[in-house]
Amino acid sequence: MNPELYLSDLEAKPESLAALAGVLRTEDPFAGLPADVERVLFLGMGSSRYAAGVSALRLRSAGVFAHAEYASAASSLPPAAGTLVVPISATGTSRETLDATARYTGGAAFLAAITNRTDSPLAEAADLVVPMRAGEERGGVACRTFQHTLALLLALEARLTGRDLDLPVLLDKAAHATADLLDRRDEWLPATVELLDGPHGVHTIAPAERLSSAEQSALMFREGPRRRADACESGDWSHVDVYLTKTLDYRALLFPGSRYDDQAMDWVRERGSTVVSVGAEVKDAKATIRYAHDDDPDVALLTETLVAELVAAHWWAAG
């Protein structure tokens, strides 16, 4: 893994996402799915599972049974007809995802793999292969693939629910939002780096609908700069992380949008904790980072982890 190449992977996000939007203008990567999908089972590890968790919640909210499983779980849904199994792996080689997928190959369930490597063992095992089209991540860290996975899961959602979504337009907006954060990083990055640089690690908070943003952000702080980091859901925060604010120098990146943000901020105020907000003003946050189209929750879902990724790149390069 390499911090300079990781940064260049991040800088290539807008171009890569815009290219994916172009492809999705003319083709539906899920056109080969069977018509009779009754339930969806996502399998993955790390960032691939984070993206799937959000997609599963969105599908359930639209009335489609869907679940995101740790690929490492010893068992999951039985391989029945009507089940769509979606293993997700950027590399297509994660042992756990291959093992879980093997339980469904040649069975009654349909296997649609999402991977960045169409020549991988995962692709070989699938009935349908959906390429992430994220290009090579030379830094060795899943970042563009995470963004592209979320985008493709929105395509799957539109296909299964009939939601009227102009995905290429949404992806172009997210590409613009991503470029905006990159272009203006000198305005927000130095202060953010300083505010989050505490002795007890970094915490990340996001609503259930965008929990992947908190999870992926915490992973980026761990994977590159090897800092202590953990993710918490915004409502759950008052039942879980709140306890840390009493004893630790608690510093958090908040992705607002939960109806329970205020409840958490009451404790943050009382305990003198440090919160940096991304995408919307939050009363008593020590800083707020805004970006183009940040009032659109789907753009936020696709874009906001870049804040943590750039902070992680800074710390990683600084050694």
Ligand SMILES: O=P(O)(O)OC[C@H]1O[C@](O)(CO)[C@@H](O)[C@@H]1O
């Ligand atoms: O999507 P893949 O290639 O299965 O990887 C899963 C996870 O493993 C990692 O590569 C770390 O081992 C993460 O970056 C990633 O989120």
